[in-house]
Structures are given as C-alpha cells and as structure tokens.
Amino acid sequence: EIVLTQSPGTLSLSQGERVTLSCRASQTLDSSWLAWYQQKPGQGPRLLIYGTSSRATGIPDRFSGSGSGTDFTLTISRLEPEDFAVYYCHHRVTFGQGTRLAIK
Amino acid sequence: EVQLVESGGGLVQPGGSLRLSCEVSGFMFSNYWMTWVRQAPGKGLEWVAQVNPDGSETHYVDSTRGRFTVSRDNTKNSLYLQMSSLRGGDTAIYYCARDFGWATLDYWGQGTLVTVSS
Secondary structure (H helix, E strand, C coil), X not given: CCCEEEECCEEEECCCCCEEEEEEECCCCCHHHEEXXXXXXXXXXXXXXXXXXXXXXXXXXXXXXXXXXXEEEEEECCCCHHHCCEEEEEECCEEXXXXXXXXX | CCEEEEECCXXXXXXXXXXXXXXXXXXXXXXXXXXXXXXXXXXCEEEEEEECCCCCCEEECCCCECXXXXXXXXXXXXXXXXXCCCCHHHCEEEEEEEEEECCEEEEECCCEEEEECC
8 A cells, every 4th residue: 555645744934935845655656646736724625736747727837746756746936825725645546644835 | 617516414323324425517427437535624635435437346445345335327417425334433524526537636526524423
C-alpha cells in the first residue's frame, strides 16, 4: 500500500510569497496518476493539477506541479488571498494528509 | 455546467444502514468511472469506492469492503452508495466525484454528512 506524506503540515505565509508544497511517496509512482487538489472550508475539493504537471481547466498559471519517482511538488508562484486553503496530493486510491496554507 | 449533488446523509445508529445518492448533470454520465471519497470531521480525504461506467466493476477501500456497495443507474444519471453495519469511524462527509482518467477526480459534489452515533 502506497503512503503519501505531505510536508509541512501547516505553513503560515503572506500574500505575494512563493510556496512549494511537498508530497513524498513510500514507493515509486507512475507520474500519470499524481494529482493535487485544493479544499476550502465547507467546500468539496477542487482539482488543480493532474498527471503531475498539467493544470486543470480554469486553474491560474501561478499553480505548477512537478516531480517524479517518489518526490512531487506543488508550487504557487505568488500567493493570492484566495489561495489560503488545504492542499492534498493524490495517487489512485491514496491521498496525502494535506498541507494547510494559513495567512501570516 | 457539470454538477454533482449528493443526498441521503443523516444521523444513524451504530449497526444501521443508509443509502447515499449522487445525481449528476452536465456530462455524459455513462462514459465515466465514478468515485466516493469521505472526510471525517477535521480530517483529510479518504478514498472509499469506485464503479466503472456500466456498473460491472467496483472497488472498495479495505475498511468498507463487505459493508458498502457502490452502484449506478445510468438511465437516471445517478450514483449510489449503500452503507450497512455502520460504525462510528464511518462518520464523515461523503463526496461523489467524477474520474476523468488515471483516477483523477475532476468534478466533486458539495458532500453529504453521515453521522453514526447512538
């Protein structure tokens, strides 16, 4: 069973900053199956990135994904107020535990 | 516009049963795998079950296998999750989601809350 470990658990940042979120797998992944989601309070998750690096429809280009093997990242180049949320990586039937972006 | 609307959640006693529904619109439902994902209060996401486009193939997380049954009615554009022998650990918001390929979930509903408690 694959385990996805996201780090850090919580990040406190300011608007305009650049942030990189990490997702580490317990074994090598097929990068076609690696996705990232954003979730805000009271809402269902929203797909941001699929296939490791492809942006979903309507996702701003400040969001980017990369990685291979066991290490994957989601980068937000300049944080906007609406980006403060929880982010999950996902591979097939496994989700990471999430990283919360909080406003400093 | 793609929409997924879950219903059927509520309060149920341990050992009880509940049937969740997810009605979809805005896309050709019969072409897609569909997935249920749940989220316990204040916790992360947990993949629960999925069904293939014609309903002939299903998969479950180990903790629900034998207790939950996922099904669909393509004539009604609806997905279902029949839950039985419910436990406190099943308390969660249950989301239905469309799988557009490679197990990637591109559209989600707003969720329905299931509370298992006496």
